[in-house]
Amino acid sequence: MKAIQIQKNGGPEVMGLTELPIPEAGEDQALVKVKAAGVNFIDVYQRSGLYPVKLPYTLGLEGSGIVEKIGSAVETLRVGDRVAWQGRSGGYAEYAAVPADKLVKLPEGIDFPQAAAAMLQGMTAHYLAVDTYPIKKGDTVLIHAAAGGVGRLLVQIAKRRGAQVLATVSTEQKAELARKAGADELILYTQTDFVEEVKRLTGGTGVNAVYDSVGQTTFLKSLECLSRRGILVSFGQSSGKIDPIEPAILGAKGSLYLTRPSLFHYVADRQSLERRASEVLGWIARGKLVLHIGEKLPLAEAAEAHRRLEARKTVGKVLLIP
Numbered sequence: 001m002k003a004i005q006i007q008k009n010g011g012p013e014v015m016g017l018t019e020l021p022i023p024e025a026g027e028d029q030a031l032v033k034v035k036a037a038g039v040n041f042i043d044v045y046q047r048s049g050l051y052p053v054k055l056p057y058t059l060g061l062e063g064s065g066i067v068e069k070i071g072s073a074v075e076t077l078r079v080g081d082r083v084a085w086q087g088r089s090g091g092y093a094e095y096a097a098v099p100a101d102k103l104v105k106l107p108e109g110i111d112f113p114q115a116a117a118a119m120l121q122g123m124t125a126h127y128l129a130v131d132t133y134p135i136k137k138g139d140t141v142l143i144h145a146a147a148g149g150v151g152r153l154l155v156q157i158a159k160r161r162g163a164q165v166l167a168t169v170s171t172e173q174k175a176e177l178a179r180k181a182g183a184d185e186l187i188l189y190t191q192t193d194f195v196e197e198v199k200r201l202t203g204g205t206g207v208n209a210v211y212d213s214v215g216q217t218t219f220l221k222s223l224e225c226l227s228r229r230g231i232l233v234s235f236g237q238s239s240g241k242i243d244p245i246e247p248a249i250l251g252a253k254g255s256l257y258l259t260r261p262s263l264f265h266y267v268a269d270r271q272s273l274e275r276r277a278s279e280v281l282g283w284i285a286r287g288k289l290v291l292h293i294g295e296k297l298p299l300a301e302a303a304e305a306h307r308r309l310e311a312r313k314t315v316g317k318v319l320l321i322p
């Protein structure tokens with residue numbers, strides 16, 4: 001089978017298309033014929049070495065497809081089931097062996113590209129808005145990189161929960177997309193000081209929560225945007241690693257809260273995975289959450305997908321089609 005396997009860490013050039021044997025499904029696994037693989041920023045970190053992985057490594061932590069074989073101990077799945085997963089490597093390939101307890105069956109009305117676009121970024125947007133800081137009616141929140149994969153979904157969920165949404169993006173084109181997703185106020189953080197804009201838009205009060213996936217370039221300024229006892233949800237570092245901070249800074253700026261959540265801990269057991277996935281996929285099937293698949297590229301163009309993601313050229317979800 002064809003797969004994108006890296007032999008060493010580095011730039012996108014390490015992502016060659018390789019011929020590998022089709023993986024064996026272990027006794028508690030299913031062999032999935034991959035129909036769509038999600039590209040996520042975490043794949044960039046794993047490729048570059050920022051997040052260490054054991055080499056050689058087949059990239060891709062999200063995908064959807066059809067069950068072709070099941071291991072002897074698997075009772076919850078059948079050959080032919082339409083499934084999706086996240087949090088297990090090997091997605092950038094024609095076949096993946098995935099533990100059965102990571103696989104979610106797709107409901108009617110969800111196709112493979114939608115499923116691959118929803119599992120990681122959709123469930124992330126869900127836990128951030130519903131559990132990490134449960135957004136409530138009347139809140140004002142700031143969402144960075146609002147035209148991105150997680151960003152666009154988070155904007156929609158925040159709006160549905162009744163918040164006023166302030167959003168940052170780098171270009172006018174991205175501003176338009178974030179506005180379409182429901183953002184009330186757009187800030188081009190590449191051109192204006194977003195702290196000043198947030199202060200102006202909130203009459204000096206600040207926001208209840210900042211959702212910050214950008215990291216290095218925004219982190220300290222995000223703290224400045226919070227109202228008293230507000231919360232900074234720092235869930236990514238697309239611009240680079242965040243420098244250490246002195247906890248006392250949180251007190252000085254208004255008894256702030258800081259959390260650094262990970263999807264892994266919000267879908268750690270089967271029950272939470274099923275609940276969250278079925279809610280997200282259900283919203284999508286009913287049109288309550290609109291996915292934006294920005295690009296679908298052939299598997300062989302995975303390196304180009306990474307180049308575009310790192311160069312801030314993508315909007316919404318990027319998929320690879322084996």
Ligand code: NDP
Binds near residue numbers: 040124171238
């Ligand atoms: P995005 O689609 O949001 O792409 C990243 C975006 O970040 C860019 O489009 C860009 O938007 C913005 N950005 C700002 N500065 C930079 C920079 N220097 N280089 C590159 N991008 C920059 O990606 P995802 O939706 O896949 O992921 C967003 C973030 O969330 C990532 O950091 C990811 O690791 C994290 N994440 C965390 C999870 C968790 O559970 N903690 C789960 C899922 C994702 P703009 O041009 O508008 O500035």
